[in-house]
Amino acid sequence: MDILTIITEATKPRQGNKPKYDESHVLHALLVIQKEQPIGRPTLEKRLQLGDATVRTLLRRLRELGVIKVDKVGGAEITEEGKKALQEWDSVIKIGEAELKSINWDCSMIIVKGGSKILEKQKVIELRDKIIKLGADSVLISVILNNKVELPPKTEEFGMKELLEDIKNSCRLCENNDLITYILPKDLHLAYKVGLLLFENWINS
Incomplete structure (x- = not known):
């Protein structure tokens, strides 16, 4: 899955509700996780300047897409799928x-x-x-x-x-x-x- 598809999927409205983050938050989150992993949710909230519930939703969707994994103790880490998706952007x-x-x-x-x-x-x-x-x-x-x-x-x-x-x-x-x-x-x-x-x-x- 390429990065633009991941961003589109992560920001899709569900049950008529649009998430409180936008496309650039998704990208920024993935890049922060890749750079600072493992990263806890409070730190990610500060980096993205988003609230707790919003970041929870974002992390859940990224996990469902298979681009991050979340350890309750260690925090969020990028997966191989996530790394591949970010390669073109990074280059x-x-x-x-x-x-x-x-x-x-x-x-x-x-x-x-x-x-x-x-x-x-x-x-x-x-x-x-x-x-x-x-x-x-x-x-x-x-x-x-x-x-x-x-x-x-x-x-x-x-x-x-x-x-x-x-x-x-x-x-x-x-x-x-x-x-x-x-x-x-x-x-x-x-x-x-x-x-x-x-x-x-x-x-x-």
Whole structure:
């Protein structure tokens, strides 16, 4: 089962009731469990900023899907099925923080490895609008092309040098054809929402 299917199944309404968590909570929970396992429910509640009953429901559904196992003493651990599902996400999406001093942004940063192909199917303005609909106040989308930072649809050199340098410095591990998105406010839950949107676009491009 791939990660998008797991997320869809885990967030399906049951008996007409929608869970009190969303798609990005499911993904974030799996990544936290994978990184910090075994992890107890109270710790997971803090990481996800969700209540006890909501996290119980989430863990139960993930266990039913076979992607985690839960020990009453030790806590939650990822299964082999869960690890396999997360492999593609881990290889494509990197989420972090960045400071773009030239425009006074202390922001979240989402890197999509090989993500420039997304812009072959979708205009950058359309992508920016979708990210704003998810809750971002401000969005900056950049790509690495021919070992240079570009700001599509057209990079204007005049007045942009400091910003381009900031982007380059914030993403030292970025490679050709990577897409780097910066968002305000700096919010981890929002960053996962945007990451999921970009991941789905990457899959479909």
